[in-house]
Structures are given as C-alpha cells and as structure tokens.
Amino acid sequence: MAFASTLKRIELPNSNGINEDLRPVESTRRTWTWITFHNFWLLINCNIATFLTGSALIPLGLTWWQAIIAIVIGNVIATAALLVSSLAGAYYNIGFGVFSRVTWGIWGSQFAIWNRIFLAFVWLSRYGFQSWVGGECLYLILLSFDPRYGERIPNTIAEETGMTSAQFVSYVLFCVISLPVLWINPHRLEKFFYFASCFTIVFFVALLIWALATMGPDGFGSTLDSHSQLPITGGPYSTVWLMIYGIMSTVGSIAAGIMNQNDYARLARQPSDAILGQAFPFPVYSIFASVVGILVTAATQNRFNGEAIWNPPTLFVRLLEKDQSGGTRAAVFFAGLALIISQMGSNLPGNALAGGIDLAAVFPKYINIRRGAYAVAIISPAVNPWRLVSSATTFLLVLSGYGVFLAPMTGLMASSYLLVNKRKLKTNDLYNFSSSGIYWYTSGCNWRAPVSWLVGVVPCLPGFVAAIDTSVKVSDAAIELYYLNYLFGFLTSGLVYYLLHIIFPARLVDTFVRSAGNPAEVQRLSREQWDVLPAQDTESVDARENIVDLLKQA
Numbered sequence: 001m002a003f004a005s006t007l008k009r010i011e012l013p014n015s016n017g018i019n020e021d022l023r024p025v026e027s028t029r030r031t032w033t034w035i036t037f038h039n040f041w042l043l044i045n046c047n048i049a050t051f052l053t054g055s056a057l058i059p060l061g062l063t064w065w066q067a068i069i070a071i072v073i074g075n076v077i078a079t080a081a082l083l084v085s086s087l088a089g090a091y092y093n094i095g096f097g098v099f100s101r102v103t104w105g106i107w108g109s110q111f112a113i114w115n116r117i118f119l120a121f122v123w124l125s126r127y128g129f130q131s132w133v134g135g136e137c138l139y140l141i142l143l144s145f146d147p148r149y150g151e152r153i154p155n156t157i158a159e160e161t162g163m164t165s166a167q168f169v170s171y172v173l174f175c176v177i178s179l180p181v182l183w184i185n186p187h188r189l190e191k192f193f194y195f196a197s198c199f200t201i202v203f204f205v206a207l208l209i210w211a212l213a214t215m216g217p218d219g220f221g222s223t224l225d226s227h228s229q230l231p232i233t234g235g236p237y238s239t240v241w242l243m244i245y246g247i248m249s250t251v252g253s254i255a256a257g258i259m260n261q262n263d264y265a266r267l268a269r270q271p272s273d274a275i276l277g278q279a280f281p282f283p284v285y286s287i288f289a290s291v292v293g294i295l296v297t298a299a300t301q302n303r304f305n306g307e308a309i310w311n312p313p314t315l316f317v318r319l320l321e322k323d324q325s326g327g328t329r330a331a332v333f334f335a336g337l338a339l340i341i342s343q344m345g346s347n348l349p350g351n352a353l354a355g356g357i358d359l360a361a362v363f364p365k366y367i368n369i370r371r372g373a374y375a376v377a378i379i380s381p382a383v384n385p386w387r388l389v390s391s392a393t394t395f396l397l398v399l400s401g402y403g404v405f406l407a408p409m410t411g412l413m414a415s416s417y418l419l420v421n422k423r424k425l426k427t428n429d430l431y432n433f434s435s436s437g438i439y440w441y442t443s444g445c446n447w448r449a450p451v452s453w454l455v456g457v458v459p460c461l462p463g464f465v466a467a468i469d470t471s472v473k474v475s476d477a478a479i480e481l482y483y484l485n486y487l488f489g490f491l492t493s494g495l496v497y498y499l500l501h502i503i504f505p506a507r508l509v510d511t512f513v514r515s516a517g518n519p520a521e522v523q524r525l526s527r528e529q530w531d532v533l534p535a536q537d538t539e540s541v542d543a544r545e546n547i548v549d550l551l552k553q554a
Contacts, residue, residue, distance in 0.1 A: 018431050019364045021357070024530040025093040025266045029187040032267040037277025039193035040264070043345035044257070045286040046200050048133055048312055051293035053253075054223075055310035057246045061230045062239070064223060064294055070243045071290045074250025075283040081251070081490065082258045082278055084414045089262030090271040091523045092425050093530070096260045097361025101430050103416040103497075106437065107444030112409060113362055127351040128380035131178065134343035135171030136313040140336030142170060144329045147320055174340065175377065181348050182356075182373045187267050189349065196345030203338035207312070208292050211299035221301025223294065223308050236479040245483040252403030252486055254286075257350065259410045263357045312339060352376050404464045407486040408456030411494030412449055419498045423519035426512055427526045438508035448500040456493030460485045 032040075057067040088099045100109040142149045153166040163171075184192060230239045251258075261278075268274035293310065300315060301308050309315045316332050356372030367375070417423060429437035433444075441447070462474045463482020481488065516522050 019360070019368060021360045021368045022095070022098060022364050024098075024427060024526065025187075026531050027527075030093065030267055030269050031187045031190065032264070032273060032277070033190075033269050034273040034277035036190050036193060037264075037268070037274060038281040039190075039197040040349060041278060041281040042197045042285045043193065043200060043342070044350050045282065045346075046204050046289045047342050047346040048339070049130070049253075049346070050286055050289040051296075051312060052310050053250070053290040054294040054297065055308075056249065058223060058294070060242050060246070061228060061237075062242055062246060063226050063228050064298070065226065066228070066239065066243055067246060067294065068287075068291060070246030071250055072283075072287055074247040075286045077247065077487070078251045078254055078258060078286075079279060079283045081410060081414075081486075082254075082261055082282060083275060084418070085258050085410055086261045086265035086274050086278065087271075087423070088413070088417050088425065089265030090268050090274040091423070091519075092427055092526055093266040094425075094427070094430065095263040095266055095357065095361065097263075097357075098430050099262055099413065099417075101439050102421060102425060103412050103446065104449045105441040105444050105446035106433055106439055108441070108446050108449060111450065113358075115405070115409070127347060127355065127376050130343060130347040130351060131175050131380060132171055133313070134174040134178070134340060134347065135167065136311075137336050137339035137343055138174045139167060139170040140313055140316050140332050140339070142166075143317065143320055144333035144336065147324045147329070174343075175381075177340075178344055178348060178352075179374075179377060181344060182352055182377060183370065186264070186349070186353060186369065193345070196341050199338050200342040200345060203335070203342065204289060204292055207296055207335075211296040215299045216303070218302035220298040221306060221308060223298035223301055236476050236483060241480060241483055244480075248403070248483055248486045250286075252407075255403035255406040255410070255486065256354070259406050259413070260354060260357065263354070348373075403486045404460045404482070404489060405457055407489030408453045408493035411456060411490035411492070412452055412497050414490070415494035415497045419494075420501045420513075421509065422513050424513050424516045424522045425526065426516075427530065438506075438512050440508075441506055446506065448497055448504065448506075452493045452497035452500060455496045456489035460488060 053071060054064070054067055057070060058064060062070065088094060088102075089096075092099075097109070097113055100112040103109070104112055139150075146152065150164065150166045153164070153169065155164045155166070157163060157165050157168060181192060228239060230237065230242065232239050233241075235241065236245075265274040265278075268277075296312075296315075297308050297310050304318060309318060312335070316335050320328060320332050352373040353369060355376035356367075356369040356374075359367045359372035359375060360369050417425075426438055429439050432439075434440065439446075460482050462478040463480075464485070466472045466474045466479065467482060
C-alpha cells in the first residue's frame with residue numbers, strides 16, 4: 001500500500017497517455033529560432049569529442065587530408081539524414097516517441113522505444129564519460145591555482161580504477177555544478193545556449209591561433225604527414241575502404257542524435273527555423289572542430305618530442321608541467337573554464353536531456369523530461385566513467401558502430417513520413433489506443449516495420465561483431481558491408497518499408513492519405529487544433545476533434 005501510495009503521489013498531471021512532454025508542443029513552448037538551433041549544434045559539435053575525431057581516423061593509416069575528406073563527406077550525409085529526421089517534429093511538433101507510432105504502430109512502437117531504453121543506458125555511459133572529461137577540465141582550473149594540487153591530495157583510490165582522489169574530486173565538482181542547468185526546460189534554454197556558445201567558439205578559435213602562432217621553426221609534426229603506406233584499393237584495409245569507414249563512422253557517431261532530432265525540432269517557432277538552423281551550422285561546426293583538432297595536435301607535436309597529444313586537457317597539463325609561470329597558469333585557468341562551459345553545453349542537452357526525453361517517452365505517467373534528466377545525472381556514476389576512459393577506444397567504437405541498428409530505424413522514419421504518409425499525419429490518432437485509430441494497423445503493430453528493420457540490420461551484423469571483437473574472423477565482403485552500414489541500413493530498410501506498404505497497403509492509413517488534402521493544410525489544422533486548449537487540458541482528444549470541426553465550418 002505504501003508503494004502504491006508513493007506512486008500515486010508522483011503521478012504527473014493529465015498522464016492518461018499524454019503528459020506535457022508527449023503532447024504536440026503548443027505555440028507558447030515553440031521558442032527555438034534558427035539562432036537557437038545554430039547555438040545548439042555549435043555546442044554539440046564544438047567539444048572535445050569532435051576535437052578527437054582525427055585521432056580515430058589518422059591512426060588507421062589515413063593521411064590528414066584523407067581524414068578531412070572523410071569527415072566532410074560524412075557530415076554532409078549526416079546533415080541530410082538529420083534534416084529528413086526533423087521534418088515530423090518541425091511541422092507537427094511531435095517527438096520521436098510519438099512519431100514512432102506512425103511507423104511501427106501504437107504498440108509496435110514499443111520496440112523502438114525499448115531500443116531507446118537501451119540507448120538510455122548508453123546515454124548514462126555517455127553522460128558519465130563526458131562528465132568525467134568535464135572533471136578533467138575542472139582539474140585544469142585547480143592546477144592553475146596550485147600546479148602541485150594532484151600531489152597534495154592524498155590518493156586513497158586503488159590504482160587499477162584508473163583515477164586518483166584529486167581527479168575524483170574534480171569529477172564530483174563538475175557533476176554538482178551541472179545539476180542546476182538540468183532544471184531548465186528545453187524550450188527555455190536559449191540564454192544558456194547563447195552564453196555557452198560564445199565562450200566555446202572563442203576558445204576554439206583562440207586555441208587554433210595560439211597553436212599556429214607558437215609553433216616555432218620546427219613546424220608541424222608527423223600528424224600532417226602526407227605519405228601513406230596503404231594501397232589505394234584492394235580490400236577493406238585499403239585507402240578507399242578506410243575512407244568509406246571514416247565517412248560512416250562520422251555519421252555513426254551522431255546516429256542517435258539524428259534519430260531523436262524530432263524531440264528538438266518540435267520546439268521550432270517555425271519549421272524553417274529548424275531547417276535553416278541545422279542545415280549549415282551542423283556540418284560547419286563539426287568539420288571546423290575536427291580540423292582544429294588535427295591542426296592543433298600537429299602544431300604542438302614537436303614541442304613534446306614528437307608525441308601527438310590529442311586530448312586538450314592532457315595538452316594543457318603537459319604545458320603546465322613544462323612552464324609554471326604566471327602567464328601559463330592564467331592561460332590554463334581560462335582554457336579550463338572554457339572547456340568546462342563547452343562540456344556542459346554539449347553534455348547536458350546532448351546526453352542528459354536526451355536521456356530524460358527517452359525515459360519520459362517510456363514512463364509518461366511518472367517521468368517528464370526534467371525528472372528523466374536528473375535520473376540520468378544521478379545514476380551515471382554507476383557506469384564507472386573513469387573506467388570508460390581507459391577503454392575509450394572500444395567504448396567509442398561501440399557507440400559509432402551502433403549506427404548499424406539506428407540507421408534502419410531512421411530510414412523507416414524517413415520512408416514513413418515522406419513516401420508512405422506523404423507528409424500527412426492524423427495527429428489525434430497518435431494518442432488513440434484502440435482499433436479505431438489509423439495507426440493501429442494489425443493488433444496495434446505495423447508488421448512491415450520490423451521486417452524492414454531486420455533487412456537493414458542483419459547483413460551488417462557479422463562485420464559489427466568482428467569490429468568489436470577482433471578475435472572474430474569474417475570475410476572481407478562482410479567487413480566492407482559493415483563499413484557501409486549507415487547508408488546500407490538507411491536506404492535498404494526505407495526502401496523495403498515503402499515497397500511493403502505498396503504491396504500490402506494499410507487500408508486506414510492509405511484512405512486518410514488519399515483524402516486528407518494537401519500536406520500544408522493538414523499541418524496547419526494540426527497546429528491549430530493542439531493550440532486551442534492549454535497544455536494542462538489534454539484528457540479529451542475527442543473534444544479537440546470537435547473544436548477543429550467548428551474551425552473548419554467557420
């Protein structure tokens with residue numbers, strides 16, 4: 001009884017399947033302009049993780065310019081997928097969890113959402129990992145005050161954990177100072193984005209200028225070596241195939257963000273804000289940060305006896321070890337401050353809020369975005385992020401390789417919205433959990449979706465397993481198919497889904513699409529309908545339908 005009473009107390013208002021974070025966003029919360037999206041992607045892409053992109057590609061054997069080509073092409077492909085994945089959110093103001101009902105069916109969508117539950121654990125890992133990196137940045141500030149800070153704090157933590165007591169204190173401090181920002185609802189993040197993005201872009205530009213201006217007569221290090229020992233073609237370990245792998249890894253690293261972008265696009269003041277605010281900033285800042293990482297590493301390499309130091313916090317620690325003058329300590333302080341703001345700017349909206357949205361979609365009766373974000377932040381230490389750092393290569397490989405599973409889902413969404421539903425959605429039926437709704441399909445499931453998803457996933461699995469576990473041996477063809485995983489999964493699953501709907505049409509959906517009129521009118525009526533009543537009054541979808549009928553008659 002006590003447990004039931006507790007659950008009753010924490011129930012959210014109007015939680016009969018539609019809490020405030022699941023309903024179509026009304027006009028008062030559609031506050032993101034194109035500059036908000038611009039600042040969002042500046043923060044998501046101008047961070048340490050993107051700075052390290054070259055460290056994953058150049059060690060493969062690619063030259064610096066080949067790595068940059070792969071990064072550019074990968075970001076162009078990612079931008080196209082991102083924009084397509086944003087359309088339903090931008091025009092109908094619904095998030096991923098709700099739109100997945102169009103593609104998979106009212107109950108079938110649980111597969112996609114439970115897949116997101118798995119991603120919620122990934123978000124925990126990513127949030128914890130990025131928070132640990134943020135702690136490394138805060139450690140810089142403490143070192144700038146006292147270069148011997150790490151030695152003065154008695155270390156009581158076992159060496160095999162991969163951290164010291166001083167580092168753990170910095171990590172805890174970073175986690176604590178991040179918590180207040182999680183209280184801010186996504187539609188009110190504009191001021192934080194302005195503040196954080198200004199600091200971030202100034203730091204990245206200043207870092208590049210400093211590295212090039214202080215390079216000295218020795219010039220760039222071997223990171224910018226233009227000679228490659230790899231054959232141009234001939235199997236998965238040739239230059240061409242490794243560049244393809246680099247392109248797909250670039251897309252795969254942001255695959256989760258691409259798939260859930262409806263959750264942010266729904267906040268757009270106008271659809272054009274989401275489209276213009278993402279079309280250029282996303283690729284520009286991702287490419288910029290990656291190129292800055294390569295150039296800064298090359299420009300600083302010779303001052304450390306040829307050692308390529310890719311991680312910015314490590315770079316500044318090494319600089320402080322060589323020179324503890326007041327000027328260097330001041331530079332380290334401001335670098336640490338800028339990196340802390342950069343990490344918060346990318347980690348909180350990109351990981352904590354994303355996890356919060358995931359959990360809100362799964363448990364709408366008890367969890368909203370704010371509660372979910374705090375749950376991610378509080379539970380994240382359980383994944384031992386300090387150990388993830390020591391196995392960062394494998395961790396990041398799994399994250400980028402998870403595009404094998406996400407790309408087909410994203411392809412299904414694109415095919416469903418553009419080809420099957422022809423940009424016309426019956427928004428009310430997304431909240432209709434009975435057979436009278438057009439997205440009920442067969443017993444609440446659209447069987448075409450899992451069939452299409454498997455067609456895009458299964459062929460890439462052998463290569464994915466071999467990439468994670470190098471003891472597994474597969475054919476070169478399987479490896480090459482895995483290198484193409486995002487494009488293969490996206491296009492194949494999307495095409496099969498469309499063909500299955502042509503061969504075996506869903507009668508109610510097909511009837512609605514044929515009779516609903518042009519997409520612009522359907523979109524306009526949907527926005528008007530969900531703007532008529534305030535967000536707090538969401539218990540009666542039928543009442544909304546009656547109001548829309550009156551609007552049409554008027």
